[in-house]
Amino acid sequence: MKRAPVLLLTLCLSGALVRAETASESDIRAELGALRATVEELRLMESRLAASENKVQAQENSAEDLRAELIATKMELRHFKERAEEMEKKMAGGPKVAFSVALTGTVGTFNAETTLIYPQVITNIGNAYNVYTGFFTAPVSGVYFFRFNTMDGRKGYHMGAALHKNNQRVLLNIAWNHQDDHEHVSNGVVLELSQGDVVHMRLPAWYRVTDWVGHHYNIFSGFLLFAM
Known part of the structure; x- marks a missing residue:
């Protein structure tokens, strides 16, 4: 007669342990799912950040090209101005006919x-x-x-x-x-x-x-x- 209560207690403890284990796996899955979502979000943000960096770099390259072109144009204008001034000096000092x-x-x-x-x-x-x-x-x-x-x-x-x-x-x-x-x-x-x-x-x-x-x-x- 003493074995029945012991058996019943053992069965109850086993069920409680099973429920505890089941609850833990569910929580872990939920946490893993949330973690995966967070990781995916981070990947998307990283991808967008990389795209933004590429765009900024392209704009910086374009700005550098424009600066180089502007410098070349200024040098060319200065060259023509110097030649025009030389011609004016020659004409001013040359014969008048x-x-x-x-x-x-x-x-x-x-x-x-x-x-x-x-x-x-x-x-x-x-x-x-x-x-x-x-x-x-x-x-x-x-x-x-x-x-x-x-x-x-x-x-x-x-x-x-x-x-x-x-x-x-x-x-x-x-x-x-x-x-x-x-x-x-x-x-x-x-x-x-x-x-x-x-x-x-x-x-x-x-x-x-x-x-x-x-x-x-x-x-x-x-x-x-x-x-x-």
């Missing part, structure tokens, strides 16, 4: 091409234009600009003029006067000249140009852009 001359009265017609001599001097800085020969002689090697205008009012005839460098024709502008009115032609050109080169205007054979004192319908002009 400019002229504008005009015809007076009627010139032509001639049975051969003829040099136009412009007797009325409006400007002749540097005295490079010769009023007796009609020649402009380059005092220094450089780049020059020349312009001319011609006019005639004779109906039914050609008018115009040609610009020559030394003995070579550079420009020829002509017009046919269809009505009894003033007919004009003009042109301009930039030429590279060596010291001593000559530029002048010529009237083609059987052509005529007309001017009146003070009107300046027929002008020949030029000036030095820069010496070389």
Whole structure:
């Protein structure tokens, strides 16, 4: 009879131990699950942090590239500024050449091409234009600009003029006067000249140009852009 209570007690203790063990495993699983969730969250945060760091690094690299480009641009601008200042100094200290001359009265017609001599001097800085020969002689090697205008009012005839460098024709502008009115032609050109080169205007054979004192319908002009 004494064995029954002992057996019953043993069974009760075994059940309690089983319940205790079961409760512990459940708590552990819950804690493990929470821990896994926390670890996963940390991994996501680490991934986002790495992505943010990469983005920041890319922006820093881009900023560095922009800084390098800005520095290069500033250096290039400084170089051009220095060259411009040098050219300004050369031009300020170099020769000054400019002229504008005009015809007076009627010139032509001639049975051969003829040099136009412009007797009325409006400007002749540097005295490079010769009023007796009609020649402009380059005092220094450089780049020059020349312009001319011609006019005639004779109906039914050609008018115009040609610009020559030394003995070579550079420009020829002509017009046919269809009505009894003033007919004009003009042109301009930039030429590279060596010291001593000559530029002048010529009237083609059987052509005529007309001017009146003070009107300046027929002008020949030029000036030095820069010496070389």
